[in-house]
Amino acid sequence: MKEIPLLISGGRIIDPSQGADMVGDLLVLEGKIAWLGPGGSAPLQGDCAVISASGMIVCPGFVDLHCHLREPGFEQKETIATGTQAAARGGFTTVCCMANTNPPIDTEAVIEYIKGKTKEEGKVRVLPIACVTKGQRGEELVEMGKLAKYGAVAFSDDGRAVTNSRIMRHALEYSSLFRLPVIVHCEDIALTEGGAMNEGWVATKLGLKGMPAAAEEIMLARDLALAQLTGARLHIAHTSTAGAVELICQAKGKGISVSAEVTPHHLTLTEQRVLGYETDAKVNPPLRTEKDITALIHGLKEGVINAIATDHSPHTIVDKRCEFARAAFGISGLETALGSLLTLVHQDKLDLITLISKLTTEPAQILGTRPPVPYGLGTLQTGAPGDVAVFAPQIDWVVDPKAFASKGKNTPLKGQQLVGKVMATIVEGKIVYQDETIEIKPA
Ligand SMILES: [Zn+2]
Structure with missing residues (x-):
């Protein structure tokens, strides 16, 4: 089955591997990073899913x-x-x-x-x-x-x-x-x-x-x-x-x-x-x-x-x-x-x-790069695995171990307020986690 491309638009894209720090769009296609550049100029044809990441950080x-x-x-x-x-x-x-x-x-x-x-x-x-x-x-x-x-x-x-x-x-x-x-x-x-x-x-x-x-x-x-x-x-x-x-x-x-x-x-x-x-x-x-x-x-x-x-x-x-x-x-x-x-x-x-x-x-x-480590791991370079984290650096939340996915509720941070929240996680082009406030729209 062919996957629909995923466009993460309008975020601040940071990729230390290539010294990239820019506001723009990131395109993930067939499980890989396909393109990153200024907003609105992604080489897109046909359907795609869009995550609006304005005000958020987009990184490997x-x-x-x-x-x-x-x-x-x-x-x-x-x-x-x-x-x-x-x-x-x-x-x-x-x-x-x-x-x-x-x-x-x-x-x-x-x-x-x-x-x-x-x-x-x-x-x-x-x-x-x-x-x-x-x-x-x-x-x-x-x-x-x-x-x-x-x-x-x-x-x-x-x-x-x-x-x-x-x-x-x-x-x-x-x-x-x-x-x-x-x-x-x-x-x-x-x-x-x-x-x-x-x-x-x-x-x-x-x-x-x-x-x-x-x-x-x-x-x-x-x-x-x-x-x-x-x-x-x-x-x-x-x-x-x-x-x-x-x-x-x-x-x-x-x-x-x-x-x-x-x-x-x-x-x-x-x-x-x-x-x-x-x-x-x-x-x-x-x-x-x-x-x-x-x-x-x-x-x-x-x-x-x-x-x-x-x-x-x-x-x-x-x-x-x-x-x-x-x-x-x-x-x-x-x-x-x-x-x-x-x-x-x-x-x-x-x-x-x-x-x-x-x-x-x-x-x-x-x-390194010896298999099973994929080529391009930890980067947003073209052809690298479509692994992306999207987070909102200014959104605050309170640590509630009961809400953890982990079975381990053992954290000294319980009840503490933290500022900065993961909004979406993408592995090989698939969204494996999204915050309830994130909407994914068809383009
Ligand atoms: Zn140890």
């Missing part, structure tokens, strides 16, 4: 390098159906799902399962990240070549660090044969054992065991040294401390092949959110301090940190409604990412173009 669909879709194994927390619906509501058109499922993503069978489920129930593109070690036990490497062939886009034992440095070295050596990055969760568990939040005065006040910044920085320093030794590609998950930004900056200066991401919550919330034993603010790495936030934002602007990734970690109410020390780590983040990040733009701490770049073009560059 967001690419999330780090989310937990929980399926297979933890369907009570999230499924591919609900997680990708949440992604669509958040403006994300591609999400990379982490390997700590049950069974974990360490065989081609699990990758095939995820592909099949995504085809049946997925709203957005799902790219699987495979484990580094079998069962994430840190003992034996997965069959990286085979998993890369079946569609793994990176390797990660996220949730824990690969503690054995020799195994980590081998992981980097093997992954470099396929030019795929190893994504590392930097945590020296000897220093964080029993910890529930950032080590500092708030933890002391609450009588909770802290997780020091040094626990992240020690493991990061080791992994950077191993990346230098092997020449392999290293990607740092959820960077959260000022010291980590400094280490990554130095490593880049030495020519080490490293990229890094930061989450919306580490950019906008401090450890003070935990006051009152707020389990929805319990996350790993923990929320840090104002000083860390300043360094992370500076790192984004200077190109030390390449991408913003949600680390969307949905949990059930039971996982969170318990004593703080026993509550699960994680924040359900896909549906609030844009709204909370726009706070930084409204407060003049970050410019809009940089923000969009860190959500689109730059994470896509980290994924």
Whole structure:
């Protein structure tokens, strides 16, 4: 069946990949970006659907390098159906799902399962990240070549660090044969054992065991040294401390092949959110301090940190409604990412173009172009996948977890007003989410 072309008209089109920032029209044809230019001049013949985007931003669909879709194994927390619906509501058109499922993503069978489920129930593109070690036990490497062939886009034992440095070295050596990055969760568990939040005065006040910044920085320093030794590609998950930004900056200066991401919550919330034993603010790495936030934002602007990734970690109410020390780590983040990040733009701490770049073009560059990553991901260049996010930067709304598509209602932002709302999300030319106020008219 031939699809009707989609014209997104009158919006401010921002595509950092080609330095585009203009008010105009964007045409999506047969699932691909066909044209962008001044309003009223699109090369159109016959029927088309029109989204009027005046006053809105039109940009490449967001690419999330780090989310937990929980399926297979933890369907009570999230499924591919609900997680990708949440992604669509958040403006994300591609999400990379982490390997700590049950069974974990360490065989081609699990990758095939995820592909099949995504085809049946997925709203957005799902790219699987495979484990580094079998069962994430840190003992034996997965069959990286085979998993890369079946569609793994990176390797990660996220949730824990690969503690054995020799195994980590081998992981980097093997992954470099396929030019795929190893994504590392930097945590020296000897220093964080029993910890529930950032080590500092708030933890002391609450009588909770802290997780020091040094626990992240020690493991990061080791992994950077191993990346230098092997020449392999290293990607740092959820960077959260000022010291980590400094280490990554130095490593880049030495020519080490490293990229890094930061989450919306580490950019906008401090450890003070935990006051009152707020389990929805319990996350790993923990929320840090104002000083860390300043360094992370500076790192984004200077190109030390390449991408913003949600680390969307949905949990059930039971996982969170318990004593703080026993509550699960994680924040359900896909549906609030844009709204909370726009706070930084409204407060003049970050410019809009940089923000969009860190959500689109730059994470896509980290994924490269090896299949299943499509050519042109994260851009609005002609011939790229017709993946588009349309958002209204000035519309305010109140976070109501009950209205989330995600099964994970665990957000410290509940009841908070955010300014900036996703109005429509388009994947390969198909509208996968639209705000109730958006009208789509025939031309
Ligand atoms: Zn992690």
